[in-house]
Amino acid sequence: MGHYSDPPLLVLASLANGPRHGHAMIEDIVRLCGTRLGPGTLYGAIARLEQQGWIEPLPPEDRRQPYRITAEGVRVLHARLTTLRQFAKAGLKRLEAL
């Protein structure tokens, strides 16, 4: 099994720490979980998240386009991470029983 990879969730988690542009997101996600997203994967996630209203673009800085998480995005991220925590907790409990 490799690194954890759910690009939209990783992008949301990265933006939860403040607005970022693409390259900064990639580096932050590497620090967060060791996964390095490719440019196509990253922009695929960005497009889907933005179209769902979970992230939004900020004014461009030079040639870089920063994004930030929206209030709805925070709610979604919280719900997803809570589910993951419950899943991890249940999984670890089963492992303890082995």
Next chain:
Amino acid sequence: MNPPLARLLTRLYPRRWRERYGAEFEAFLQTGPGGFGTSMNVICSALYEHIVPTQGGNMNPNPNSFRAILKHPSAFLPLAMSLTALGVLFVAAIYGILHGAHGIIRQPDEGTAAHLWQLLMAGQLPVLLFFAIKWLPRAPRQTLYVLALQAGAALASMAPVFLLGL
């Protein structure tokens, strides 16, 4: 990545995707490292975008476009308030005509219609200010178009008051 390759890879995406993200994606590719892995990742993602388009291909336009900005409450509320104020004048004029006057019946304390008109026109000022502060730095040109529209609506509402001396 070198610019011609970045442009070529960006062109692999569907047209609607490129209209929204093409420019920033191309700039993103140019400012990042190239390589076989990167190119393959973009090719696969572009192919995936053709097979499973974002939003079924009905992508929202740039959120900083004129139409997108106009959909925000702080953009359309002042317009609605100006038009409502104009409507108040119109209704007051009709009411006056129906009751034998040649237009709006003047009352010593200005009357309900005048107060409503004043409230609507004054009430939109903070909304207008909020809109300008929020959107001018993000999308100056489009925001100026919306502000011009709002100013036009406000002038249309004020014109009868000043022209007819109401």
